[in-house]
Amino acid sequence: MKLSNQAxxxxxxxxEMGSRWGFNRTxxxxxxxxxxHSEPLNADQLAEALKISRGNVSMGLKELQAWRLVELHHQPGDRKDYFTAAGSIWDLARTVFEERRKRELDPTLTLLRQLLLSDPRDEQEALAQEKIQEVYSLLEMLDQFANTLSRLDQKDLLKLMKLGSGLSKLLELKSKASGGSRKK
Amino acid sequence: MKLSNQAxxxxxxxxEMGSRWGFNRTxxxxxxxxxxHSEPLNADQLAEALKISRGNVSMGLKELQAWRLVELHHQPGDRKDYFTAAGSIWDLARTVFEERRKRELDPTLTLLRQLLLSDPRDEQEALAQEKIQEVYSLLEMLDQFANTLSRLDQKDLLKLMKLGSGLSKLLELKSKASGGSRKK
DNA sequence: TAGAATTTTCAGAAATTTCTGAAACTTAAG
DNA sequence: CTTAAGTTTCAGAAATTTCTGAAAATTCTA
Known part of the structure; x- marks a missing residue:
């Protein structure tokens, strides 16, 4: 396995970007x-191409499977496991988006929900509680919005993303429509 | 500076979440x-409350300033620098969102744009180039969408996030409206 | 069931990131 | 100008994360 310069x-x-996206370099x-690489690759090929240890590849594949980003294949007459990226680029992006929402939002929402249960003991805590409530409301809404986006099919998502400045116009439209609710 | 349990x-x-959000623990x-904490705090107070070194606080504040997440204040008759979180929770979220877009998307877009300039040397590279093009198109669109969202004012953003499943309906509406362009 | 092929595990090594604290630097006041 | 208050820097220490490679475990074949 020799990689072209481009590859x-x-x-x-x-x-390099890996760490910013939630996984490590390898x-x-x-x-x-x-x-x-459109053809499936096995662990040895990955190790060789990337010049990393076999053990590291094994751990990495495990993680990519946890992220649901790779798919396992088998070649007839070969016992090795072969892997490809799971689905189209869009599928991959959607998966990364969902996983990150889970990892970056959910734990915080859980904690904040807990913190909001206890009653503030003094002025100081009451103020803090208010802030926590604000943070919670915002993250909660963000979380639901992310969920909504995840559920849109590709066609709608594309439409939405292409709207550009048309988006705010559409939102006005919406408020008029639902405000008046005047059919005909 | 003593922190309540809640705080x-x-x-x-x-x-703990810091690393997932792009900065380190402290x-x-x-x-x-x-x-x-609604009152401004100075570096010594931060160091004491969090039990970290004064030097670390200085570096941390520098980073928070780079993220444009804190604001510098001065108290009359006190030479120390005091800091508060910059703006409302919404402002903070918007800032984090924008910074992350810059850090997570822009460098990749720049690289991919470069890679797309060179002509593929063989079949293998041609296929890779196609994939790169797909990744690029998607990230580019995402980047613009993120930009659009950043520019929405809070009212519209709120409206949009609250739409929930109403979003896909609104998008249908849109395609009919622009498709037919039939007034009255 | 033996043994060959393959994958997984994990202890410790290596690399990277974060943190400390003393020294250097800056700024304001007298 | 001198001194004191405050901030920043940065070399090395500490902590954390990642990686290796040999051994253990698993799975298939004959």
Whole structure:
């Protein structure tokens, strides 16, 4: 497995960005390689192409499976496990988006919900509680919005994202429509 | 500076989540503390409340300033620098969102744009190039959408996030409206 | 069931990130 | 100008994360 310069650059970059996207360098590289390489690859090929240890590949694949970003395949007459990126680029983006929502929002929502249960003991705490409530409301709404977006089918999502400045016009439209509720 | 249990929990949690949100533990803690504490705090108070070194606080504040998440204040007759969280919770969320877009999307878009300039040398590279193009198109659109969202004022943003399943209906409406363009 | 092929695990090594604290620097006041 | 108050810097220590590679476990074949 020799990578072209292009592939090399792509893979290395995704390694660097990996940490910002929620996984480590080698996991990012493995994911990138599986994404541009249309043929399924086995663990040994990944290790060789990326020059990392076999054990590391095994752990990385485990993580990519936890993220539901890779798919397992088998070649007839070969006992090795082969992997590809799971689904289209859109599917991958959607999966990353959902996983990140889960990891970045849910734990915080859970904690804040708990904190809001106890009664403030003094002025100081009452103020803090208010802030916590604000943070909670906002994150909760964000979470639901992210959920709504996840559920849109690709066509609608595309439409929405392409709206650009048309979006605020559409929202006005909406408030008029629902405000008046005047058919005909 | 003694923190209530509640404040303590809030601060520690934001420390833990910090890494997922793009900053390190102590920066997360400092940000959390400045968020629930309505009075401005100086570097010594932060260091004491969070039990971290003075130097670390200085570096953390520098980072929070780079994120544009804190605001500098001065108290008359006191030479110390005092800090508060910059703006409302909504402002903070918007800022974090924008900063992350910049850090997570822009570098990748720049690289991919470059990669797309060179001509593929063989079949293999041509296929890879296609994938790269797909990734690029998607990220580019995401980036613009994120921009659009950033520019919405709070009222519209709220309206949009509250739509829930009404969103896809609104999008249908839109396609009919623009498709037919039939007034009255 | 033996053994060959493959994958997984995990202890410790290596790399990276974060944190400390003393020294250097800056600024304001006298 | 001198001193004191405050802030920043940064080399090295500490903590954390990632990676390796050999051994253990699993799975398939004959």
């Amino acid at each position: 090399q650059a792509f893979v290395l970059h995704f390694g 996991v990012g590289q493995m994911f990138a390689l599986l994404t541009i | 303590q929990a809030f601060v520690l949690h934001f420390g 920066v997360g803690q400092m940000f959390a503390l400045l968020t629930i």
